[in-house]
Amino acid sequence: MNTYNDIELMICVASRIFEDGASVSVGTGIPCAAVMLAQKLYAPNILITFEAGAVAPVLPAMPISVGDSTTMHKALQTGSTCDQMEMIQRGLIDYCFLGGAQIDSYGNINSTVIGDYKKPKVRFPGSGGANDFASMAWRIVMVVPHSIRRFTNKIDFITTPGYLTGPGAREQAGLPPNTGPYKIITNLAVMGFDEETKRMMLESIHPGVSIDDIKNNTGFELIIKQTPKQTEPPTQEELRILREEVDPFKAVIERKAE
Amino acid sequence: MNTYNDIELMICVASRIFEDGASVSVGTGIPCAAVMLAQKLYAPNILITFEAGAVAPVLPAMPISVGDSTTMHKALQTGSTCDQMEMIQRGLIDYCFLGGAQIDSYGNINSTVIGDYKKPKVRFPGSGGANDFASMAWRIVMVVPHSIRRFTNKIDFITTPGYLTGPGAREQAGLPPNTGPYKIITNLAVMGFDEETKRMMLESIHPGVSIDDIKNNTGFELIIKQTPKQTEPPTQEELRILREEVDPFKAVIERKAE
């Protein structure tokens, strides 16, 4: 059996969700590593864009900022933030990749404040491009460590829309139809969303994890329709390419999952 | 006394209206010749833009199209039509220059149809950029030959807004305040607009022209507040530069004024 850490696990599992030819808006860190790995293994024709303006670069290293020079190496275009956001608004981006401090059962994300807005206990960066991505890209993918503080029944601030209050709520708010959260990949499991209730649903459990582990780390009731599948563990090839080609300087894979 | 034809007269008179440093959106033909002459004689810092996208070119010859290569020679930018229209919408263009098949006493212009819209006697090109220019630039200047058919009380189609139905009408329609027709230069006279009624008003009469000549060629009552001034005739220098430097190939100045 291969050994790997939580971050490697999340990256490898996340890298498998893209069809070849999919388009994706990417941030720094884990999402970017996952997309780079996907491009090398599963989706050579994946179209990568960054909100600072770069389209389809050949990434020479992990970006530190979504606007830094790594995103411009052999890019096909280095345009504007509005260019990228309008590409998403036109319906051209299949996947976006997000993190967040809190997530509720509808996939709504908080990356703004913990506590009262006016005098918060903790202030986070805010939306950045996340709200735009999650409003207008077709599918939202989240890659976050699993904890009871993060997966909570009532988040303090909806920075970024998941399914809001449930079925039909996105459309009623004015968001484009047929969009919304798609998968959540954590260090414990892969979750999707129930078609009917738009609530988070367990899909597969990572090797060595029990359903109780997941329940104990989730602050709301997770829909479990049947005995969930086992997640395929990271393959030797995934790990080799991730470690040797995607993140040789261990910029991401040796960070601690907070 | 210098000899000159009607077109030369109109170009020379029109060239004098710009302050140095004024910005202007230009078409082909007479307007372009007037601006080129102004740049050489009166307003070296005039900023010239073309609706196809060129900004501040050094014109090597009279353009045939507002998008042709002459407008790009040593231009500072070769952008888009929307770039130019938005520059006007932001309030950056002092003057626009228009012609037209029919003009009424409020300076409204018809360049669409003579007769019934659905089955016209004559079809003209339509607005082109004229409506945009006249809606959003600060001052509209028209340079057209004077005839009773052209200067008419009721035009068949308002392609391009003058003062519409009179004082306050532009603002009520939603057009930006403090904009509208400024001068009309013909082969007979220079006309402005009465501050109070927003109707066309005689300002100066060209050499050798009588008030009756003008009345006989104008299909509506022209406001004549006092004995109008005499237009300064084209100077020797204006004519020399026009003929030698602005239009050495006589592309415009030997055309017949229709």
Added chain:
Amino acid sequence: MESIGELLGFHHPDEMREFFRKKSKKMTSKLTDLKQAVSLVKEGDYISIGGFGTVRIPTAFIHELLRAKKKNLIAACFTSNVDTDLLAAGKTFNKADASYIISFEALGAPKVLKKYFESGSIQLTEWSNGVMGWRYKAAAMGLSYLPVRSMLGTDTQKYSAAKEVTCPFTGMKYLAVPALYPDVAVIHVHAADIYGNSYIRGVLVADVDIAKASKKVIITTEKIVPTEFFRDNPQNTTILFYQVDAVVVTPYGSYPCNMPYEYFMDVDHLREFLKAAEDEKTFQEYLDKNIYNCNDFYEYLDNCGGIRRLEYLKDLESQIIIEGGLR
């Protein structure tokens, strides 16, 4: 003011999102020939032509479209002259958005086509050039409309299909201009790679937005370049591959019009066109000789003086845009 023109080329942004979602984003070769590219144009399609009337228009494509006897199209007559005048000469369309029609600007107007437009055979909706540009931009942004400050209070507004809206912040009145999502756009460019990444030099007119707004995009190009031309200098990328459906190499493909930095327009030939268009018979002869009886665009170029003439126009262009004055 209520407008009474027919709304053409409009789609709900959600419908366009579904369309663009399905369009492939893979970098695959789209190289094809004019006949195949023309076959992408379907009965009833709304067609938009890039460039500016006598500048950078895809003449070679339009000739082929006429030879293919396409009919019942809807055309965007935006900053248009030689482009849509040829389309009108072929009676290819019976409805159009019109912001500028018929005239060759400073050169005059083809009389026969003026009469054709006056006959009522083509149903028009009126616009201004700026507003047509903004209609493409609305679509390029993924919207159904943009608020603008043009056309208000005029018959151009009345015979358009625009509506009025009020700004929620200021109470200002705006003209809401409806998005324009063409079924097919044809854009002539200076260089393209086989995937459709395209380079335009000089004025862009509305072509960046047209390429984003259109369901299908056909690129005709002076030449093919390697993708490295774009990757080594992303500033060169005017149009991105994933918007493009067909790439056709058509050298001198904009003749007799002006291809900035490459060749100037053939004023003599355009005058010949205008002269032929003085009456129906001579105009039909012009069309037969230069389009219908030609097997391809090279035959037309040969009719017009071939390589000698083209070299003259290249020299003229160099005088204008490089030397800055006619020798």
Added chain:
Amino acid sequence: MESIGELLGFHHPDEMREFFRKKSKKMTSKLTDLKQAVSLVKEGDYISIGGFGTVRIPTAFIHELLRAKKKNLIAACFTSNVDTDLLAAGKTFNKADASYIISFEALGAPKVLKKYFESGSIQLTEWSNGVMGWRYKAAAMGLSYLPVRSMLGTDTQKYSAAKEVTCPFTGMKYLAVPALYPDVAVIHVHAADIYGNSYIRGVLVADVDIAKASKKVIITTEKIVPTEFFRDNPQNTTILFYQVDAVVVTPYGSYPCNMPYEYFMDVDHLREFLKAAEDEKTFQEYLDKNIYNCNDFYEYLDNCGGIRRLEYLKDLESQIIIEGGLR
């Protein structure tokens, strides 16, 4: 949903039209120094910084602004990190539009400034990056708002100052995002002429629109080039002279951030900044050493390793953007 955030940086387009009408369109030299440029920033001004957080920000200008002890500004915290974190460190602003604050993206967040934002000393209005981009674009277009499909249904909308509107063609609900017309914008560029014509290489973020939207524009540039650099290749013109009020030459003016194609960011120094920002005292020492006790930006560059360090970052940039891999 009603929004409850304060509307900042908004002006009626008619007021802006009058302002832009009066602004000179003559090509006159705008060359000046940092002190003079900083003096253009007035008490109460809304200030926008170009670039993207750790990329192409005008660090030299911001240091000078801190030394000038400017206060009571309103800041656009859009895609921001090192830029507005420095502005926050100098306590220069007490209101802000916030779409992304505090964090240095992948590198972490300066704790002291996080606490400062948590203290409530700065009144924020919430937005997303896309919407802030569109707010600038609305202004750049001469409008008071743009309709967009983002932020709807969230607390980000609630704590913003946006409103909802309905499309007159489809009945769709849109978010109307108010135009953002800054009083002053500061943009760092690769090259400029003395008139303010400016060249940016690589991603543009929102800088083209910011330059159009702002009442005053200050350009800091790596170098001065002759105007022919633009006239010979108009593609190089990212910002036009008539938008610009001051041009200041600041070589390495974006250090410790990334100037694409010129020098990479100094990750070690940014980590030193983050480490110093772990507590108030060490952070004040960092600011004193690197900003307040420096007479000018060159002293700061010398503190950080001078020409040797800069040459290392230039080499690193070459590896990333030209060679495409770290040696």
